[in-house]
Amino acid sequence: MEYRRFGRTDLKISEIGYGMWGLVGWSGSNQDEVWKSLERSVELGCNFFDTAWGYGEGRSEQILGKLLKQYPDKGLVTATKIPPKNRRWPSKSHFTLEEVFPSDYIEEYVNHSLKNLDVDCIDLMQFHVWEDAWAQREEWQETIDKISREGKVKFWGISINRWEPNNALETLKTGKIDAVQVIYNIFDQNPADQLFPLCREMDLGVISRVPFDEGTLTGLLTKDTVFPADDWRSTYFVPENLNSSVDHAEALRPLVPANMDMAEMALRFILANDDVHTTIPGMRREKHVRANIAASDGKMLEKSLLEQLYQHRWDRVPTDWSQ
Ligand SMILES: NC(=O)c1ccc[n+]([C@@H]2O[C@H](COP(=O)([O-])OP(=O)(O)OC[C@H]3O[C@@H](n4cnc5c(N)ncnc54)[C@H](OP(=O)(O)O)[C@@H]3O)[C@@H](O)[C@H]2O)c1
Numbered sequence: 027m028e029y030r031r032f033g034r035t036d037l038k039i040s041e042i043g044y045g046m047w048g049l050v051g052w053s054g055s056n057q058d059e060v061w062k063s064l065e066r067s068v069e070l071g072c073n074f075f076d077t078a079w080g081y082g083e084g085r086s087e088q089i090l091g092k093l094l095k096q097y098p099d100k101g102l103v104t105a106t107k108i109p110p111k112n113r114r115w116p117s118k119s120h121f122t123l124e125e126v127f128p129s130d131y132i133e134e135y136v137n138h139s140l141k142n143l144d145v146d147c148i149d150l151m152q153f154h155v156w157e158d159a160w161a162q163r164e165e166w167q168e169t170i171d172k173i174s175r176e177g178k179v180k181f182w183g184i185s186i187n188r189w190e191p192n193n194a195l196e197t198l199k200t201g202k203i204d205a206v207q208v209i210y211n212i213f214d215q216n217p218a219d220q221l222f223p224l225c226r227e228m229d230l231g232v233i234s235r236v237p238f239d240e241g242t243l244t245g246l247l248t249k250d251t252v253f254p255a256d257d258w259r260s261t262y263f264v265p266e267n268l269n270s271s272v273d274h275a276e277a278l279r280p281l282v283p284a285n286m287d288m289a290e291m292a293l294r295f296i297l298a299n300d301d302v303h304t305t306i307p308g309m310r311r312e313k314h315v316r317a318n319i320a321a322s323d324g325k326m327l328e329k330s331l332l333e334q335l336y337q338h339r340w341d342r343v344p345t346d347w348s349q
Pocket of ligand 1: 044045046047048076077107154185186207235236237238239240241244246289290306307308309310311313314315317318
């Protein structure tokens, strides 16, 4: 496993981190297998774990807490998130700070996460949604300063809404935020336009989430794929999205090198960008953990392939199903 400096936090984090949403929120999770996957990831050098109170109302955080107890000497880095008070993902531009992140609520949820994780201090606490219109509001700024002074959180981050990579730029310029989490993958390349240059200039940590476009970039979805009604993906991969996502993935297939699969190519595309410090595939199977961590071997995709992949950029805007 290769490690990267996580911006000005000076943490050294594994360039393949662990996305902990699916293991409680998606159908088809086998808890024994999930646990083995988590153990294997630590043994193979993964030290960055991304969870959220919103993943199973604290259950994913509790699983991470158990992992921290099992590996007290591994220096595992904990990233979690405060859910929006109005429980609406993502936020909309007309939502007010008062309805999404009032000060007492921010404090309350930091305390919930500390309890779920069973730690005294969280390495990275992220806002699970964000609106840049809140940038200059003193309430959240003073609240996070207070929480940091109390020693409950080391660093603060924003998880930027899907397909809105510029919806935090003014907030980052306040200097209060240490890291961003954003969708960046072969399709979603637009964070490289404005967000990454700003993060580079300000020396902020960058987490690339959803490396496989929720599964499309594994090349395993087909136009006939059906998710159970209680699986979040059934509301995301509506026919309009599933059909065009599969078409975009199929267009990539001829580019996949003979010695890799599409998932590996997708991860190596992200790792080729130095502005990214870790990417956090969702993983619930040991074989996925092994495969994804193996992509962190310091070897780069051919430049000519990267040039071709840049042509597969797919700019999308939020819709009523995109969430
Ligand atoms: N708003 C937010 O802040 C937000 C939103 C979305 C996601 N996230 C974070 O980002 C993480 C990653 O996103 P995601 O989990 O939604 O999507 P993702 O990483 O793009 O895709 C996850 C899917 O890829 C599969 N997979 C993983 N490795 C594979 C491999 N080598 N070959 C084939 N399939 C593979 C997984 O299967 P298995 O599950 O069967 O292993 C899972 O179905 C989340 O877990 C969460 O931590 C944050």
